[in-house]
Amino acid sequence: MNRHILSVLVENQSGVLSRVSGLFSRRGYNIDSLTVGETEDPKTSRMTIVVRGDDYILEQIKKQLNKLIDVIKIIELKPNQAVYRELALIKVDAPPESRSAVISTIDIFRAKVVDVGKESLTAEITGDQSKVDAFIELMSPFGIREIVRTGLTALERGSREIKEHKKYEEE
Amino acid sequence: MIAAEVIVHCLAEEGVDLVFGYPGGAVLPLYEALRGGVLRHVLVRQEQAAVHSANGYARVTGRVGVCIGTSGPGATNLVTGIATAYMDSIPLVVITGQVKTSYIGRDVFQEVDITGASESFTKHNYLVRDAAHLPRIIKEAFHIARTGRPGPVLIDIPSDVQAETLKYHYPKDVSIRGYKPTEKGHMGQVKRAVKAIREAKRPLLFAGGGIFLSNAQQELAQFAETTGIPVVHTLMGTGCLPTDHPNLIGMIGSHGFKYANKAMEMADLLIFVGARIADRATGGIQEDLLANRDIIHIDVDPAEIGKNVGCDIPVVGDARLVLLQMLPLVQPLPLEKWRADLKAVKEAEQTPLEFGALVNPKHAIRVLSGMLDDHAVLVADVGQNQFWSARNFQIHGTRRFLCSGGFGTMGYSIPAAVGAKMADPSRTVVSVMGDGSFQMSMYELGTIKANKIGLKMVLFNNSKLGMVRELQDNRYGEPFGVMLDDNPDFTALVAAYGFPVRKVETNEKLEETFREMLAHEGPFFVECIVDSKESTL
Numbered sequence: 001m002n003r004h005i006l007s008v009l010v011e012n013q014s015g016v017l018s019r020v021s022g023l024f025s026r027r028g029y030n031i032d033s034l035t036v037g038e039t040e041d042p043k044t045s046r047m048t049i050v051v052r053g054d055d056y057i058l059e060q061i062k063k064q065l066n067k068l069i070d071v072i073k074i075i076e077l078k079p080n081q082a083v084y085r086e087l088a089l090i091k092v093d094a095p096p097e098s099r100s101a102v103i104s105t106i107d108i109f110r111a112k113v114v115d116v117g118k119e120s121l122t123a124e125i126t127g128d129q130s131k132v133d134a135f136i137e138l139m140s141p142f143g144i145r146e147i148v149r150t151g152l153t154a155l156e157r158g159s160r161e162i163k164e165h166k167k168y169e170e171e
Numbered sequence: 172m173i174a175a176e177v178i179v180h181c182l183a184e185e186g187v188d189l190v191f192g193y194p195g196g197a198v199l200p201l202y203e204a205l206r207g208g209v210l211r212h213v214l215v216r217q218e219q220a221a222v223h224s225a226n227g228y229a230r231v232t233g234r235v236g237v238c239i240g241t242s243g244p245g246a247t248n249l250v251t252g253i254a255t256a257y258m259d260s261i262p263l264v265v266i267t268g269q270v271k272t273s274y275i276g277r278d279v280f281q282e283v284d285i286t287g288a289s290e291s292f293t294k295h296n297y298l299v300r301d302a303a304h305l306p307r308i309i310k311e312a313f314h315i316a317r318t319g320r321p322g323p324v325l326i327d328i329p330s331d332v333q334a335e336t337l338k339y340h341y342p343k344d345v346s347i348r349g350y351k352p353t354e355k356g357h358m359g360q361v362k363r364a365v366k367a368i369r370e371a372k373r374p375l376l377f378a379g380g381g382i383f384l385s386n387a388q389q390e391l392a393q394f395a396e397t398t399g400i401p402v403v404h405t406l407m408g409t410g411c412l413p414t415d416h417p418n419l420i421g422m423i424g425s426h427g428f429k430y431a432n433k434a435m436e437m438a439d440l441l442i443f444v445g446a447r448i449a450d451r452a453t454g455g456i457q458e459d460l461l462a463n464r465d466i467i468h469i470d471v472d473p474a475e476i477g478k479n480v481g482c483d484i485p486v487v488g489d490a491r492l493v494l495l496q497m498l499p500l501v502q503p504l505p506l507e508k509w510r511a512d513l514k515a516v517k518e519a520e521q522t523p524l525e526f527g528a529l530v531n532p533k534h535a536i537r538v539l540s541g542m543l544d545d546h547a548v549l550v551a552d553v554g555q556n557q558f559w560s561a562r563n564f565q566i567h568g569t570r571r572f573l574c575s576g577g578f579g580t581m582g583y584s585i586p587a588a589v590g591a592k593m594a595d596p597s598r599t600v601v602s603v604m605g606d607g608s609f610q611m612s613m614y615e616l617g618t619i620k621a622n623k624i625g626l627k628m629v630l631f632n633n634s635k636l637g638m639v640r641e642l643q644d645n646r647y648g649e650p651f652g653v654m655l656d657d658n659p660d661f662t663a664l665v666a667a668y669g670f671p672v673r674k675v676e677t678n679e680k681l682e683e684t685f686r687e688m689l690a691h692e693g694p695f696f697v698e699c700i701v702d703s704k705e706s707t708l
Contacts, residue, residue, distance in 0.1 A: 011349065015298070019290060028289050056477075063474035069295040069315060072349040169350075 003032065005077040005084065005154050006061070009162055011070040012038060014167045019068050020047065029061055031055060033151030044072065046055045046162075048153045051168040058169045066167075075165045077154045084128045089114070090136065093143030094121040102142050120145055128152075175333040179310040181491045184341045187237050189219035189228065189593060193248075195241020195282060197268025200333035203308035204293065204537030205364050213440045213593065213622055216614040218245050220586035222252020222323075223612075226261045227590025230573055231598070231626055233247055233386060234593070235262045235316045235672065236590065247325075250289060251580060253323045254482045256578025257292040259407060262321035264312050267291075269329040271299060286327050294322030302335035307342055314345040318350025320472040321384055325516045338442035352471060356496050358490035364442075364467045364484050365500040365657040367638045371440035371465070374400045377423070379452075380407030380576065381445015381470065387491035392416065399506045400442070403431045406561055407576040408445075414565040420513055425454025426558045426707060430517040432456050437512065444469045444488035448479040449577065466649055469493045499514055530562050530699040532556070535564035538681045539629065542689060545570060547599040548591050552584035552608035553676045562708070582611030585628070589615060592624050599627065599689065606632040606655055613648060615669045625693045628665075633701040641707055665696040672696045 032050035112126035215221045218240040225236030230495040247269040250560040270282045312324040395418040421431040468482040476485040545568025551560035575583040588602035636653040
């Protein structure tokens with residue numbers, strides 16, 4: 001079950017997210033994360049979908065997504081050709097006695113403290129998934145209270161744009 | 172112009188002359204616009220019938236079928252019909268009323284999220300929030316429904332949107348960024364396919380329902396005749412070639428002919444054309460055998476290629492256009508031995524029918540088939556009657572065989588036959604049913620009566636849900652939950668609608684009764700009493 005990153009250009013309309021996510025659940029495809037937001041063109045949104053599956057599943061996912069009328073283009077972003085980023089907010093126990101240790105770990109990861117309470121603080125970290133995972137692992141001994149993760153977002157390296165890619169069937 | 176009138180004008184612009192529907196509060200403005208008489212409206216007796224009728228209409232005319240239902244239960248009653256059309260790739264535009272825009276999401280009277288509910292079995296759907304978008308949406312809906320791999324498109328229109336005023340302007344062109352189906356085959360792939368065909372020793376064409384959807388019957392015949400390649404077909408492909416065509420082997424699948432399945436196993440190259448190779452189509456074939464064949468797959472929907480079986484040479488494109496691209500590149504192939512082998516396999520398997528005291532339904536279909544003209548349409552329901560019909564109805568001329576293949580929807584026959592007959596009243600249309608499926612749509616006798624639809628109905632009554640009975644007998648030994656022994660007197664029931672009725676209990680009476688039925692102008696109902704132990708195959 002390999003992990004694949006799909007970047008999907010869609011019409012920026014209500015209902016698109018439900019069509020895409022519904023397709024994954026009803027066809028039994030495994031989805032790790034899905035992020036979506038407006039692009040440089042307000043009429044389109046772009047989704048980054050992290051899926052797991054063998055070659056057959058991946059091909060089916062691409063083809064079935066392509067059948068959705070609201071889906072404009074799908075490209076796969078391979079690790080060596082793309083930058084991946086994820087943002088996580090982590091609320092961790094930080095009483096006076098351990099606070100400096102927490103902060104120094106945050107510094108090592110070039111993460112940021114974005115909120116401080118009496119007994120806890122919230123750190124923000126950005127990076128690829130393995131960096132976020134490693135940070136969470138090092139935070140956990142301090143006592144993690146809450147974690148939120150945005151899911152992966154990704155963009156192809158170099159100056160090539162998604163519009164310049166051919167449609168999936170033409171490849 | 173009021174938006175509801177705009178809808179009617181847009182439909183007329185698309186060439187729609189007939190809509191099947193059932194009114195309600197949320198489509199009142201639309202029904203006011205229909206009152207103007209631009210389109211003919213046929214009132215069905217339940218919304219599911221409206222979709223099946225539009226389905227039958229679409230399949231006979233090759234155009235997009237249109238039906239209308241109100242919000243809430245009207246919309247959910249349409250659901251089974253929409254899914255039926257989706258599975259068989261039938262082009263439909265389904266219009267539903269919705270509660271007022273300001274009420275959406277508040278669980279008001281007769282509100283249901285039909286775009287959400289139908290998402291997974293419509294090709295696309297729309298919730299119209301602004302009447303100004305209606306002409307574009309209707310234009311897009313028809314375009315999406317009929318092009319590429321056809322399918323149903325639903326348009327959900329809130330009642331207040333129907334009552335808005337706008338300037339009528341129907342767009343000439345459609346431009347949808349995410350929808351550009353590939354119609355012509357990639358020439359490189361076409362050439363690869365032709366090369367594989369030339370090198371094959373035992374090639375076999377495998378035709379599906381896509382042959383009808385792309386209107387490729389002639390091209391298929393030409394391709395088979397030019398190359399000499401034998402042809403098998405799926406249930407939905409029934410009628411792709413005339414029954415007596417020298418290249419035709421027969422129907423494959425779990426309910427097909429053994430010799431056709433055997434042909435699949437003997438072939439070294441399979442050429443799938445407009446078929447999705449569903450589980451029932453390959454049900455009678457050993458899976459590993461199929462995996463070792465060379466496979467060319469021609470289909471307009473790229474997602475079907477490689478989905479259910481592997482594929483060596485994919486050709487994405489419309490079946491008719493791809494066959495036309497291949498035709499100039501092929502020559503007669505030396506297939507005498509292969510064809511002789513298949514002929515021998517086919518002849519070895521011809522078993523005579525067995526006759527008991529009651530009507531043999533397979534014999535009945537053969538008798539009926541022998542009496543019908545070359546333009547007749549037979550609409551089977553779902554269950555044993557479907558395969559008694561599919562296996563024994565002969566195709567010549569422009570005859571058509573229709574049924575719900577992919578979804579297997581009981582109750583399909585009568586409303587679909589109504590649609591077929593209204594689409595072309597000059598054709599003889601026969602609805603064939605079992606006593607189970609008839610009772611799922613017998614309310615449509617009202618539609619037939621009100622609209623004087625000259626439909627011929629043949630009911631095979633075995634007082635059972637015969638196909639389930641057979642499955643239970645084979646698997647568990649005892650039937651359960653399939654008994655219809657307390658059936659009403661169907662002839663008395665139909666007679667209440669004022670149609671002539673006949674009951675046939677012996678094979679000898681069949682010909683005489685069918686002759687009477689076919690000579691009669693209007694609707695006619697024949698009930699055949701069948702032994703409950705009669706097998707499907």
